[in-house]
Ligand SMILES: Cc1cc2nc3c(=O)[nH]c(=O)nc-3n(C[C@H](O)[C@H](O)[C@H](O)COP(=O)(O)OP(=O)(O)OC[C@H]3O[C@@H](n4cnc5c(N)ncnc54)[C@H](O)[C@@H]3O)c2cc1C
């Protein structure tokens with residue numbers, strides 16, 4: 001009985017090392033791992049032991065007999081992957097955890113940002129004996145965008161909070177919450193090293209006339225997730241426009257037709273052709289299977305016989321049934337935001353009570369070398385890579401930055417910044 005990875009999978013690879021027959025790919029170190037939308041189980045090799053189910057922090061893995069009809073495309077997606085990347089080597093990836101790198105002296109590290117990147121960084125550091133980590137966040141609540149960004153209806157993805165709780169319960173971990181840190185001088189204690197994992201979550205403006213005051217998708221998600229820092233008084237919304245064609249645009253559209261907002265028609269507008277759309281196939285599978293909502297494509301579907309092309313062709317053939325609808329449109333660049341909606345490049349005006357921008361995040365790239373800003377200061381997550389990738393991507397990313405930090409310790413590049421003193425036991429502030 002093969003198992004299947006279903007959405008939402010955040011590709012953090014916890015399942016990969018749990019599998020006794022190495023049938024989950026791409027695995028860390030294989031091409032595509034750091035950028036994959038999800039991992040795939042090879043149905044031909046899976047022995048149905050269920051070990052991966054327990055390992056997955058977001059409940060993404062199910063036996064194939066338990067799949068809902070709308071999840072069947074995940075079986076085909078996995079088959080498509082193994083058609084292109086057959087895996088002959090079935091050696092288990094790691095039956096024992098990788099050996100710990102000894103750290104010569106006890107090391108105190110401050111991680112700034114308690115989002116996914118900060119917590120994976122702390123977890124990587126705490127694998128090494130003698131390391132203590134204080135994780136700072138300007139908020140009183142940790143987990144960053146995993147708490148306030150991930151869509152409320154992505155219940156399984158939000159389950160990653162359980163993994164973060166396990167990380168925070170380790171000896172040597174301390175939260176320092178409600179403390180804003182802008183430079184090393186702001187840290188109330190001396191540390192051997194600092195890792196900046198402060199994210200990049202400010203919505204990017206649309207950059208067209210009239211875009212001042214357009215609501216950003218992340219702000220809307222924060223409101224929907226009960227962020228006390230966001231006070232929104234939404235108008236009554238019947239028709240809405242979402243500008244952007246990535247996963248966050250789809251999250252936003254689902255939110256707008258949901259009970260909290262209650263829109264009856266949401267148009268999702270992609271600037272370029274459907275073949276360039278940033279939305280991922282797993283998210284598209286989830287959208288196509290949405291209950292109680294007409295999901296329609298008002299553009300020519302792409303050519304091809306893959307799962308993605310077939311899904312889009314199906315959406316293009318669907319007819320409205322009178323239920324609330326999400327209409328996807330591509331090649332529809334917005335040239336102006338109007339008081340009554342938006343204007344498209346072809347002059348068409350689309351009426352909307354609410355316009356939401358989902359075109360990414362502001363980010364000033366920082367120069368770093370494998371996560372090193374300078375010896376003693378490192379960067380991880382969206383603050384390092386820019387606002388791209390999934391929750392799981394932050395894990396691979398943290399591993400690189402921590403490896404660089406430990407290289408610097410071993411090479412003696414960190415000057416001890418504090419006298420040795422025994423560390424207090426773990427606690428939360
Ligand atoms: C709307 C939205 C929905 C998403 N949905 C998904 C999804 O369904 N699945 C998925 O895999 N990925 C999703 N992502 C992507 C995912 O959230 C990111 O990949 C991930 O959160 C990046 O982690 P990070 O730790 O780098 O940043 P963040 O999550 O932004 O964490 C940064 C933390 O740093 C803190 N901080 C910032 N500045 C300071 C300071 N000066 N001092 C102290 N603390 C500070 C912040 O308060 C925050 O807690 C979504 C992203 C967005 C925006």
Ligand code: SF4
Nearest residue numbers: 019046047049050052
């Ligand atoms: S069920 Fe067992 S064999 Fe199959 S993918 Fe999961 S861990 Fe591997």
Ligand code: SF4
Nearest residue numbers: 009010012013015056
């Ligand atoms: S979320 Fe992580 S553990 Fe779960 S299926 Fe995806 S890669 Fe595996």
